[in-house]
Amino acid sequence: MALVTSALVLYIGYILRLDGATGPSPLPWWSVALAFAATEAFTVDFDLEQQPFVFSLSSLPLMVALAYLSPGELGLVILAGAGGLIVGDRGKPAPRVVANVASLLFYSSLAVCSYRLVLGDAGPIEPGGWRAAAAVAVTQFVVSNMLAEAGIALESGRFRLHYTRVTFVGSCIIEVLATIAGLLLVVVLWHQPGAVWIPLLLVAALIGALRLVTRVSRRAAKLELLSEFMAQRSLDSRELMTSLLARVRELLHCRVAEIVVVSGGSQDVAFRLVLDQRGQASATTPSAAELAQTLAGRARVQNESIIVTRHADEQELLDLLPDDAAMGAVAVPLRGEQGVLGAIVAADRENTKVFDDRDREVLETVASHAGAVIENSLLLERLRSEAAAMEHEATHDALTGCANRTLFRKRLEEALLWASEKEGSLVGVLLIDLDHFKRLNDGEGHHAGDAFLIETSARLNAAAPPGATVGRLGGDEFAIVLPRMGRADAVTKLAARLTEEVSAPVHLEHTTASIRPSIGEATYPVHATSPSHVDNASLLLRHADQAMYRAKGRRSGGVYEEDEAALSSGH
Incomplete structure (x- = not known):
């Protein structure tokens, strides 16, 4: 309202009091009015360093109107330009128009x-007229862009300058070329009206x-970006998806890009990725209700x-815009x-042009x-995940998650x-049997027995050094591979520590159980010297198994090496 009032006061209070311009020959005001309306209704756009610019040729009829028309006729020309804006903004809400x-x-x-003010007593085609035209160009450039920035700031609730070096240079080029063309048109009309064509x-x-x-360059840029993505x-x-969003930002000159992918067409959101103004990607998994509150x-x-601008006449759509989407x-x-x-979303234009x-x-x-590429990528990932799950299931114990035999x-x-x-390298093998586990399993039930096995496997994995493999060979029998051991006594010390860890009480649902393990130990190359690593594996397992049963035979558990020497009797 303030802008409308200011415009009317300026026009009625000053413009209408000016003397009328007098050209060498009369020029029908309606011809200039029609030209003004046409230039406002049909704008021209081009790209400069991949930045889009939209401009109007209204400077041409405006220059002619300033040189030929009276203030009253000039008002009609401006109203005609307003008519062109209404036509160009058809379908837009009334407040924006x-x-x-x-x-x-x-x-x-x-x-x-x-x-x-600049023209003074000079004529429109004299040097003073050229200076006056330059003043018009500067005025239009400064005021129109200030009004655009102010409008965006008022609508978005915050101020942020949308001009960059490229947009500033591009806007200056537009204004200079339009002013020169308008002056050229005035000069031709002044001296040779018949040659105005x-x-x-x-x-x-x-x-x-x-x-x-512009069309060719945009198509080439689009194909280049698509080929890079493909x-x-x-x-x-x-x-x-991150690469896709980066290209969307580049192609549409926006600050924020977003993609949402929903699994299987259900309401369960599989993925939502947002590339923000700093180029940083953030992923979330919103619920169906949260997703419904987004434009995507x-x-x-x-x-x-869906195209939404800050001028949209549907408040419901405006509510879907993020807070920083000043340009829709x-x-x-x-x-x-x-x-x-x-869905894919591009938001917050880098310049003042709306989507x-x-x-x-x-x-x-x-x-x-992108749809087919992303769909195939998701399908391949799902197949890989299923294959990995099947492989894990085939190679791991279902109850404890340990490696199977x-x-x-x-x-x-x-x-x-x-x-x-590797000369001097040692490999240790520990076979672990839980003494009297059958009593717990039969007395308290399989549920308690399973819980005890799960806790035991967790303790073994926690105590095992990095790189070790803990396996469940069946029932209450576990085993550990210890690769790249530096010293043989390290295997023995670990076995003794495992005895203490496993022997600690386990609190079950209805009871507390404490079971002492029997551990058999074997070490390469002490107990296996075959040139075949396959044969050595069998030798180590056999020696460790024999040592475990010797420990078990002592009835109090403990750790034994295959050479039958008790390393730890548990007493």
Whole structure:
């Protein structure tokens, strides 16, 4: 409202009191008005260093109006420009249209003021007229951009300058070229009105060439980014999505990009990844209710693209925007062969341009290519995970999670093979049997027995050194492979410590149990000297088994080496 009031006061209080401009020949005001409306309704965009710029050619008819029309006629021209804004903003909410019209009236009135103040008694095509035109260009550039930044700050609740070096240079280039074209048009009209079609044709040709170059460059950039993304199929799904979001930010010139992928089309969110303004990725797994409160969730559920700006007339959509999305957002569904996987969102434009249908089309193109790649990546990861789970199940004890007999034997052979190639290397094997475990299992039940075995395996894993493999060979029998041992007595000391750890009381659901283990010890190359590491594995297991049974035969547990010498009797 303040902007509208200021614009009206400036126009009525000053512009209408100015003397009318007099060109060498009369110029119908409606022809300039039509030109003004057309330039505001149909804007031109181009890229500079991959930054998009949108500009209006309204400087051309404005320069003509300043040189030829009276203040009253100038008002009609500005109103025609407002009509062009309304046409260009069709479908936009009324408050935005009013704000744009008021902005146009305000900075156009300021442009007239600066033009007349600098022009003085000079003519429009004299050097003073050129200086006046330059003043108009500066006024329009400064005021229009200040109004744009102020509008964004008011709507977002915080101020952040959207101009960078590239956007500043690009905006200056636009303003200079438009002013020169407007002055050229005035000079031709002043001296040779019949030849006005020549500069107009030149401007039209330049705009056409600019659009063609922009279209080709954007398509090339889009294909380049897509080809780079497609070449990264070997990455895991998170790396793939992070790379995709980085390219979305680059392609749409936005600060924040987000992707949501939902597993199996259910309401269980498998993954949500956000690439923020600093380029840092953060992953979350929101619930269905949390996802429903996001723009990505809405686009996925509706299976359609959504463009939201701060001018949106639906408060429900505005509530879906993140707090820092000052320039709005665009969201498109992410589809695969099995249906809708999720959605991709680009938010918070780097410049003052809001997201539009062209941005939507670009993001839809990216999503159409990325959907199949991400779907295949997720499928491969699921297959790898299932294969790994099956392999783990085939090589590990289901109750305790320890290595089973097959994996234990494999790890023992690998350790012996490595030791056979490293002179002075030792490998130890411990076989552990829980004395009188059957009494606990029969007396308290299998549930208590299983709980005791789980606790025992946890204690063995906690006490075993790094690199060791703890296995459950069956029933109450465990074993440990100790690769790369420095000294033989280290195996003995570990066995003694394990005896103490396992013998400590275990608190079960209805009782407390304490079972002493019998441990048999064997060491390579002391007890196995075959040139074959496979044979040495069998020798070590046999010697350790014999030592374990000798310890068990003593009825009080303890640790025995295969040479039948008691290392620890437990007394």
